[in-house]
Amino acid sequence: MTQPFRFGGVGKGSAYVVTVKRGDRTVGSKEVALDGSCGWSYRSNPAVGPITYVVSEKGSSSAATTVNLTVQ
Numbered sequence: 001m002t003q004p005f006r007f008g009g010v011g012k013g014s015a016y017v018v019t020v021k022r023g024d025r026t027v028g029s030k031e032v033a034l035d036g037s038c039g040w041s042y043r044s045n046p047a048v049g050p051i052t053y054v055v056s057e058k059g060s061s062s063a064a065t066t067v068n069l070t071v072q
Helices: none
Strands: 005-010 015-022 025-033 039-044 049-057 065-071
Touching (some): 015 039, 025 039, 039 049
Antiparallel strands (some): 005 039
């Protein structure tokens, strides 16, 4: 995958939290609000290498989805 890129989906509730990881290290986290159609999107411009995005519903401790990428 090349950068920058955007991903998202349709959810429930009021927001999702996207946590960005490099290996076991958390490098950032961002709350993303749902729009009027319950959709959300996240734009990222990470450095090259493997990266993991863990997406969870706001207030939940379990991941709704995990996206693993290698940025070139």
